[in-house]
Amino acid sequence: xxxxxxxxxxxxxxxxxxxxxxxxxxxxxxxxxxxxxxxxxxxxxxxxxxxxxxxxxxxxxxxxxxxxxxxxxxxxxxxxxxxxxxxxxxxxxxxxxxxxxxxxxxxxx
Amino acid sequence: xxxxxxxxxxxxxxxxxxxxxxxxxxxxxxxxxxxxxxxxxxxxxxxxxxxxxxxxxxxxxxxxxxxxxxxxxxxxxxxxxxxxxxxxxxxxxxxxxxxxxxxxxxxxxxxxxxxx
Numbered sequence: 001x002x003x004x005x006x007x008x009x010x011x012x013x014x015x016x017x018x019x020x021x022x023x024x025x026x027x028x029x030x031x032x033x034x035x036x037x038x039x040x041x042x043x044x045x046x047x048x049x050x051x052x053x054x055x056x057x058x059x060x061x062x063x064x065x066x067x068x069x070x071x072x073x074x075x076x077x078x079x080x081x082x083x084x085x086x087x088x089x090x091x092x093x094x095x096x097x098x099x100x101x102x103x104x105x106x107x108x109x
Numbered sequence: 110x111x112x113x114x115x116x117x118x119x120x121x122x123x124x125x126x127x128x129x130x131x132x133x134x135x136x137x138x139x140x141x142x143x144x145x146x147x148x149x150x151x152x153x154x155x156x157x158x159x160x161x162x163x164x165x166x167x168x169x170x171x172x173x174x175x176x177x178x179x180x181x182x183x184x185x186x187x188x189x190x191x192x193x194x195x196x197x198x199x200x201x202x203x204x205x206x207x208x209x210x211x212x213x214x215x216x217x218x219x220x221x222x223x224x225x
């Protein structure tokens with residue numbers, strides 16, 4: 001079956017760095033997405049990886065290893081506004097998104 | 110200007126009723142979607158639709174039906190509501206068709222449906 005695994009919740013300190021891991025199993029693979037969702041709001045797009053390696057975008061970076069079925073989202077210089085859920089989603093061979101349940105990130109001062 | 114707007118934001122209704130949630134996008138996107146986010150926060154695709162093709166998730170009960178009067182609108186109609194239908198429903202759109210890799214979704218703010 002198809003599956004996305006990511007931790008349910010993580011806690012980090014303002015100004016620090018946090019890495020949110022995601023492992024995926026999909027039927028075929030057409031890329032890995034990360035979305036941010038603040039409580040009670042819509043998910044918003046953060047990153048898309050389809051090739052191995054690290055993609056950096058400001059304070060956020062996303063990494064992909066296709067051979068390991070693994071991705072992570074790296075958040076640097078954490079700010080209180082980064083408190084949100086981070087959703088990992090893999091795209092299968094039919095271009096269908098398989099979503100994880102999200103990782104709730106709590107930032108403490 | 111809201112890119113993807115859906116109404117109502119909150120909907121409380123009785124079991125057995127019929128209700129609709131409306132969605133409009135002003136991004137000029139070709140494809141629109143309906144997602145259900147349950148209490149465990151999983152996002153599950155219900156429908157994807159463009160001018161040419163409606164793709165239905167086979168696990169969606171036929172009490173749910175999408176209606177698209179034009180490319181910018183995709184409404185969700187639900188018949189005979191059940192307790193298990195309580196969830197947050199998200200509308201989304203994308204520029205690319207649903208058969209494309211870098212298919213970034215723009216979501217609406219969600220409609221929280223509570224069935225009593």
